[in-house]
Amino acid sequence: MVQEMIVVEGKDDTTAVKRAVGADTIETGGSAIGEDVLRRIELAQARRGVIILTDPDAPGERIRKIVAERVPGCKHAFLTKDEARGRRGIGVEHASDAAIQRALEVVRSPEGDSGELGEIEWNDLLDTGLIVQPSSARRRERMGELLGIGYANGKQFYKRCLMFRITRVEFLAALEQLEREGL
Known part of the structure; x- marks a missing residue:
């Protein structure tokens, strides 16, 4: 329960x-x-x-x-x-x-440890093809699944990364999985 x-x-x-x-x-x-x-x-x-x-x-x-x-x-x-x-x-x-x-x-809470190696920055989304690219929506959808924060447009995805204090370690691990899947 x-x-x-x-x-x-x-x-x-x-x-x-x-x-x-x-x-x-x-x-x-x-x-x-x-x-x-x-x-x-x-x-x-x-x-x-x-x-x-x-x-x-x-x-x-x-x-x-x-x-x-x-x-x-x-x-x-x-x-x-x-x-x-x-x-x-x-x-x-x-x-x-x-x-x-x-x-x-795997619930997420906005209160939590600020994480290892700092917060995600807007440029991280740009550099990893999570915004501005033709495949960005599909990549964000899968990243949201891997990070447990759901799908969102670029701006909301960034806000969720900050709100849920997604660590750089979590982000990079999810990104590696994304790359292994060929997305």
């Missing part, structure tokens, strides 16, 4: 999470998050901690951003698009139990 409350988008996500790990959830009811839901998330963060697990799509990222800005210190769990793909679209409700368990085992 996961100690923290898990923020999800809807009832089907709650069903999937409870099936996979038996955790308690708070449903946002979609991207129009009400004040009462945000207050419940604040209370959960104060009492038990919160993990945000939203769909790996634009509305899910919007929800993640709203909650994280309003409730500092939330942890983040990410599913890849492939893990969340179902016949009717992309969502937590389509993920396998194993994928949800994996996502919750």
Whole structure:
């Protein structure tokens, strides 16, 4: 059982999470998050901690951003698009139990050690082809999977590297894996 409350988008996500790990959830009811839901998330963060697990799509990222800005210190769990793909679209409700368990085992927290060998810099993304190149989106998608921070555009990817304090060692290890895969 996961100690923290898990923020999800809807009832089907709650069903999937409870099936996979038996955790308690708070449903946002979609991207129009009400004040009462945000207050419940604040209370959960104060009492038990919160993990945000939203769909790996634009509305899910919007929800993640709203909650994280309003409730500092939330942890983040990410599913890849492939893990969340179902016949009717992309969502937590389509993920396998194993994928949800994996996502919750490697949660990221914005509070943490600043890491070995310093923070990632914007030029690191440029120098490694994670921005500006034709293949940048695919490379960022895979790097996000390897680093456990999900997919994002270049600017958001950089912000996540900083927010989750991705170390240079982690970044370089993921980059080596990316190169081994030929991406």
